Amino acid sequence: MKIGSQTIQLENTPKLLQTASMVGPKEMDGPLNQFFDLHTDDVFLGEKSFEKAESKMLEQCVNHLLSKAGMNNSMIDYIFAGDLLNQCISSGYAIRNLNIPFIGLYGACSTFCESLALAASFVNANYGKNIIATTSSHFCSAERQFRMPLEHGNQQSPTSQCTVTGTGAALVVPNSSSIHSLYITHVTFGKVIDFGIKDMTNMGAAMMPAAYSTITTHLQDTKRKLDYYDAIVTGDLGILGSELLVDQFQKEGYDISHIHKDCGVLIYDKEKQDTHCGGSGCGCMASVFSGYFFEQLKSKKMNKILIVSTGALMSPLSIQQGESIPSIAHAVAIENEV
Amino acid sequence: MNTNIDMSNKEYSDYVEKKATNSPLLKNIFWAFLVGGIICMIGQAITDVFLKFGFPKEQASTYTTIILIFLGAFLTSINLYSKLGKFAGAGSVIPITGFSNSVVAPAIEFKTEGYILGLGANMFKIAGPVLVYGVTSSIIVGFFYWLIKIFL
Amino acid sequence: MEILITYLKVFLVGGIICSIGQILIDKTKITPARILVLFLTLGVFLTAFGIYKPLIDFGGAGATVPISGFGYSLANGVIKEVNEIGFLGIFTGGIKAAAAGISAAIFFGFLASLFAKPNIK
CATH class of the missing domain: 3.40.47.40 (Stage V sporulation protein AD)
Structure with a gap:
């Protein structure tokens, strides 16, 4: 519905x-x-x-x-x-x-x-x-x-x-009483958002506005507050993008620094691995969610999370033609059965 | 909660610019200077050896170019040039060895698409423009030199 | 002592040319592929205006090894050829002077890629 x-x-x-x-x-x-x-x-x-x-x-x-x-x-x-x-x-x-x-x-x-x-x-x-x-x-x-x-x-x-x-x-x-596992309660599909970033080496900044739009729209649609979730997990905003996202919520008067996690930041050790702003790609959230966060939910260390994967919809051609980077984010709300 | 970010594209770009960490410029320049300078000294040493063996100046510098291009190709093929480039930046791009690197790198990478349309067609993917603009500008220079010579 | 000073000059000129490139990359986000084109074209025109030759006389390989030195051979070659054979030299001079470099790049590039395998950085 x-x-x-x-x-x-x-x-x-x-x-x-x-x-x-x-x-x-x-x-x-x-x-x-x-x-x-x-x-x-x-x-x-x-x-x-x-x-x-x-x-x-x-x-x-x-x-x-x-x-x-x-x-x-x-x-x-x-x-x-x-x-x-x-x-x-x-x-x-x-x-x-x-x-x-x-x-x-x-x-x-x-x-x-x-x-x-x-x-x-x-x-x-x-x-x-x-x-x-x-x-x-x-x-x-x-x-x-x-x-x-x-x-x-x-x-x-x-x-x-x-x-x-x-x-x-x-x-x-499908849900059935014989299966004990996690529920998926809501999904939110994002809009394509473009704030005119043209630098292909700065995807975090290009995608942050899409993540912000999808997260806030999700909360508005479900009439939930930020603290409903134990964690809001973004896909691959990276270190800079995450910082921008936390700042943006701050501007609106909300502090998400303690519940916001980013798969791109978690997957590498920045100091040792020379990965600059962190990981990205389709496999980033896929592996980190399927590996780490699924385990966290299963072991009840977390009970309600919102996963938001972010994508930059450009191609090398569109960048060479001088286009900016449009971005999108989709969210899925996952909960433990209580 | 506002679902829109209240900023124009320009404001957002400026804001991102301010938040982003800049490249460590001084460190990068130091390494570019050092590596670039050393590659040039190696070139000078090769030239001096050829001069010592009695080659004329022009031939000596042509041999130097060939040997440096060989070195660049060799280091690329054993996966060392990309490691050098990581810290040397322009110091490894601008010397002629960097030209060689930009020929060999796509050739290796596109080998999986076959020897003709992969390796052959992509070899000058990065270095091709160098030849296009190099030859074109030399023809422009030659043409004007010829014109000036006629009228003066 | 004299040889030391020669090599110091080579190091300085080569280092400065590369540093200018580095500043351009970091400050303007010009990609390395564009830097190559830019420096080569600059080399051609600086030679044509007689500015690059003194730099080579001073810095030796410090000015010839960077890609702008490749531009120097192109421009120098075309001027020489126009002097010798006239109009036709416009089309033959440049590539003729750069022939060794281009051939070497193609041949060694081909050889190297035959034996190499792509790998993660």
């Missing part, structure tokens, strides 16, 4: 049954390493190209999710998936072996919440029983599409972020 201007209340409260995550070597060096299910030391995963490696990572992650949930692929009704590459090839190629109806999505780094929100809405409407939402990104494949070749010797701007090599997958199922 739609409430307010942009939010859907999921009156049948679908459940988030299980998640799986997989990351690359740099993420395993980071502070969250103990929370990821799978990891690889080889950025190629034995494949010949980075694109194939990313596909393989996504496929392995989905297979791991199925085995964790004790299911096989014939029991899955749909899979919502997306990534950063042109024509979403990582997802498409990964899912061709899985034999599951596939709905490909692109929302840049916001895709994880986009796919989770759609999966939850589908289950809520009874269009399917077991639906998977997943996204991936790979540092090397993203770097060659959006920036310079890896071997090119150049300096990163201090505001730049590092694309996470990682993937996460979540399984959404």
